[in-house]
Amino acid sequence: MPEPGEIKAKKGNPGKRKLVTTPECLPELSSDVPDWLSEDAAQVWNTLIPDLKNLKFFRNTDVMAFSRYCEYFATWKNLKVKVDQKGETYETSSRHGDMQRLNPDFVAMLRIDDKLEHYEDRFGLSPAARQRVMLSMSNATGQLPVDPEEPVTTTTSPMSLLQQMSGTQTVN
Secondary structure (H helix, E strand, O other), X not given: OOOXXXXXXXXXXXXXXXXXXXXXXXXXXXXXXOOOOOXXXXXXXXXXXXXXXXXXXXXXXXXXXXXHHHHHHHHHHHHHHHXXXXXXXXXXXXXXXXXXXXXXXXXXXXXXXXXXHHHHHHOOOOHHHHHHHHXXXXXXOOEEEEEOOEEEEOOXXXXXHHXXXXXXXXXX
């Protein structure tokens, strides 16, 4: 996936090609809840939209996709209430004996969970998605300034990152 021009500019534009950037004067973003959202989805919208706007990560063109996320989350939340009451499984009896079966609400909740994860990655609502955004916006040296006094260099291996976090050393 191509990187936005703003991110390439922050990295120093190593390719020296002309950058396509978004205009400085973007239109004012509307935080009005779309009228087609359910009441539960509107609550999700009102909870998340201020943070997304403050991060300048939300555009008017994202309204429809983010609306779907809000509806999926509201549906997932309602299914979770049902699953919490009835359980993840139920028991059936037949001439062959008793069987445990998955609650259809639980199955639907799991399917929606996959869709939510997809949208959360798109809108930077998960830790992994935020990390990808931070890495994309890191400077050309690959450093992410966590503390201004001590810049942390990124690593190419997830294992070395985990080892740095835990304070263990690798033996080659």
